[in-house]
Amino acid sequence: MIANNFTYFIKETFTIYKTNKLSTILSLISLSMIFFISILIISGWGISREFVNLLKNEAAISVYYEPNLNSYSLEALSSTILSIDGVTHIIDVSADESYTQMEAILGSEAKILKQFDENPFVPYLEVSVQLEDAKMIGEAIREIEHVDYVRDNQTVLDKISQISIIIGSIGLLMTVAVVVATVLITSHIIREGVHSNEAQINTLQLLGAPDLFIHLPFWISGVLISFIAGVFALAMTFVVQFNLSSGGDRILPFLPDFTELFSFDKVIISVILCSILIGATSSWFGLRMVKRK
Amino acid sequence: MINSQDCSLTYKDGTDALKPFCLKIDKGEVVVILGASGSGKTSFLKLLLGIEKPTTGSLEVLGNQMSSMSTTQIRKLRMHIGPIFQDFRLIEGRTVLDNVLLGIRFLEIPKRERTELTLTSVERVGIQHKLNQVVDYLSWGERQRVAIARALARKPNLIIADEPTGNLDHDNAINVLNLLSNLAGPETTVIITTHAAHLIDEIPFTQIITIKEGLMEVKKSDRK
Secondary structure (H helix, E strand, O other): OOOOOHHHHHHHHHHHHHHOHHHHHHHHHHHHHHHHHHHHHHHHHHHHHHHHHHHHHOOEEEEEEOOOOOHHHHHHHHHHHHOOOOEEEEEEEOHHHHHHHHHHHHHHHHHHHHHOOOOOOOOEEEEEEOHHHHHHHHHHHHOOOOEEEEEOOHHHHHHHHHHHHHHHHHHHHHHHHHHHHHHHHHHHHHHHHHHHOHHHHHHHHHOOOOHHHHHHHHHHHHHHHHHHHHHHHHHHHHHHHHHHHOOOOOOOOOOOOHHHHOOHHHHHHHHHHHHHHHHHHHHHHHHOOOOOO | OEEEEEEEEEOOOOOEEEEEEEEEEOOOOEEEEEOOOOOOHHHHHHHHHOOOOOOEEEEEEOOEEHHHOOHHHHHHHHOOEEEEOOOOOOOOOOEHHHHHHHOOOOOOOOHHHHHHHHHHHHHHOOOHHHOOOEHHHOOHHHHHHHHHHHHHHOOOOEEEEEOOOOOOOHHHHHHHHHHHHOOOEOOEEEEEEEOOHHHHHHOOOOEEEEEEOOEEEEEEOOOO
């Protein structure tokens, strides 16, 4: 039945749009905007998660040891620290390297370092750790012999974790809000279509047409409008992404370029699949109002 | 074909539309249902189409017990019925061809045969020259013929025509009644409702059912 009437279903779908021309156009614009905003929010969420993961991977504890420690004892200390669970890597940073690092961070302000007669920095061990184990590792290192002081930046690391959770929660809430809004708008279009074609639907029911035959054009119209809105939203996202990636210098040079964290291929596939799925669900939801006779 | 035993219909608001009646209509019959407006003719047709279910008694249509049928089963039954509604129920904005085709699109008929059936039925009712005309601009009589063609194309076992002479002058009414009664065949029964008693002498009917305030009176005839 479906294959035999394929052209009819497509023709009917466009008749439904034509019957409610203004409503269709307004709904298409609304859906496109909703999809566009949701792409931005969800992508932002994805990017922030990637960013937090990057920071997590770079989480490090600075271990300052006794100044007169010989190289044999320093090696033994490094081995002890490396054996702690969650420690991924250790770099022995000399006083000179420390000075150079600070020069790089301060940039043009590095001239302040010239005020010192001697290098004010001391050597230390830069211990890379898993973020979630950082607190435990810091406590364990403090107990080791020859360790003077441990700077674990725990507060900063905790904040990063909290921000990650907050952004995730906002993203989840927005996703739910977008799905609900899309379902409501699309099902409303279907309801309007059903209402405008009530006489035709009644006639078809009295002639014995099965529900599938009656509902299919409405269902296709819901899926199609949602899909087209998804494509429009993708086009808008592409324009925004293109403008941002060709925008020149990064705002914060030490942070990674966020457009590198943004996978447009993934977004295209996700938006197309989601728009079709949401359109199909919303149409089904809207068609539940058709009384069976 | 149609068999009823003490079947009655009372609407939800308590209106007694049809008082208990017994009826037997066989294949190939032409049955006229005569009654004034509001007498219960349309209620009877609603029972046959499964729009309403009998309140009491039993009603069998094309071998199906109407009281116990689900909506899906009723739809399947309707595929074997060719209804011609009083207001025609044509799809506005569509051509004659679209309207007739729409009545058979969902039936299990191959695509090629569908077109053939449509063309044959519009020719039979004499509107083949209006095939691509939008139904909105047709005269009352032409619209009625489209409705008849739509019913006919479905190759139904039962044709139900509700007040087909309603807005027609005498000559056109006779033409339509003859056209409808000629649709009866070995596998097709025709049921026509009318309030125009003066027209029934022109129809070669096999039974006449008179309905007055929901009470049915059946008379057999050997006129066919």
